[in-house]
Amino acid sequence: MHLAYPAVLAVLLFCTGLYGVLARRNAILVLMSVELMLNAVNLNLVAFDVWLRDTLHAGQALTLFTIAIAAAEIGIGLAIVLLVHRNRGTADVDKLRDLADPPSDGQDPMDDSMAAPTDNDADQARRARRQTA
Amino acid sequence: MSPALHLAATGHGFLSPTGVEIAFLLVGIATLGAAVLTVTTKQLVHAALWLVVALGGIAVEYLLLTAEFIAWVQVLIYVGSVVVLLLFGLMLTKAPIGPSPDADSGNRPAALAVAVAAAGLLVWVVVDAFRTTWIELDKGVQGSTAASGESLFRHWVLPFEALSVLLLAALVGAIVLSRKTAEPRDAQSGKEKR
Numbered sequence: 358m359h360l361a362y363p364a365v366l367a368v369l370l371f372c373t374g375l376y377g378v379l380a381r382r383n384a385i386l387v388l389m390s391v392e393l394m395l396n397a398v399n400l401n402l403v404a405f406d407v408w409l410r411d412t413l414h415a416g417q418a419l420t421l422f423t424i425a426i427a428a429a430e431i432g433i434g435l436a437i438v439l440l441v442h443r444n445r446g447t448a449d450v451d452k453l454r455d456l457a458d459p460p461s462d463g464q465d466p467m468d469d470s471m472a473a474p475t476d477n478d479a480d481q482a483r484r485a486r487r488q489t490a
Numbered sequence: 491m492s493p494a495l496h497l498a499a500t501g502h503g504f505l506s507p508t509g510v511e512i513a514f515l516l517v518g519i520a521t522l523g524a525a526v527l528t529v530t531t532k533q534l535v536h537a538a539l540w541l542v543v544a545l546g547g548i549a550v551e552y553l554l555l556t557a558e559f560i561a562w563v564q565v566l567i568y569v570g571s572v573v574v575l576l577l578f579g580l581m582l583t584k585a586p587i588g589p590s591p592d593a594d595s596g597n598r599p600a601a602l603a604v605a606v607a608a609a610g611l612l613v614w615v616v617v618d619a620f621r622t623t624w625i626e627l628d629k630g631v632q633g634s635t636a637a638s639g640e641s642l643f644r645h646w647v648l649p650f651e652a653l654s655v656l657l658l659a660a661l662v663g664a665i666v667l668s669r670k671t672a673e674p675r676d677a678q679s680g681k682e683k684r
Contacts, residue, residue, distance in 0.1 A: 360623040364616040366518040372609035377529030379601030385579045396548050403557045407632045408625045414641035425653050429660035431572050435579040436667035442583045451595050
């Protein structure tokens, strides 16, 4: 098999994942795009391992390690996203702007969490209201 | 036999693809289409289901590259557990069932430009670099379970064990993160009583 087939497929999958990471708004969709990018890298590793006939099977061992690390990453990432959703009521990465520079002229109307940093009174009051409701 | 002679004898050609290459190409097109739908669809649950198709297609590509153990690990871990985790995450964050118009953020044109530029550049570099390189798939299976297991537990034992520690740490971390903490709740109720 020509080596260009798996290499080009891996490149295109990686760039699809890159687009998803940059363009998606929901944090879970961003995590899905990250999975696509990791899979592209795995495909490259396997293809080059088979091409080089590596006696140590380094490519396949690394692929297994990458899969395990991706599983760990998705677990931790989802736990963080769920925590953010529980505290803020949203999982949109556009709305989590606590660390952003404040806008110079007026407040962005789309952005309601700018004035409410992580665990201050307004946030907790909102959470309390949601719990009592 | 010199490499050039070998190349001539086996008769590689751009315009005469083998059956494996045709199968790889067709599965690759399906995988890429599913991946593109994953990152563009407006329905969040459909994105997870298209991700299943994309990851399954990659597993088939592993099988075509004679890496069978990796293929089954891919099916077990990605299709079996990661997608289920993602679906649970979508459910727990109250994802809307129907199409959600705000699935894409405002920097979509910039993201498209970056992705297309990166794809063009990388495809050009990769095709130029590996124009005359062929994978010899006839010389035996490279990634059988016996071969993978032997190399993994002979040469890669230490990273393997370190990885198990990392998985344990990730598991404990996820549990700690997603556990409902009691302390802030008490402080909050105390504040409400005041």
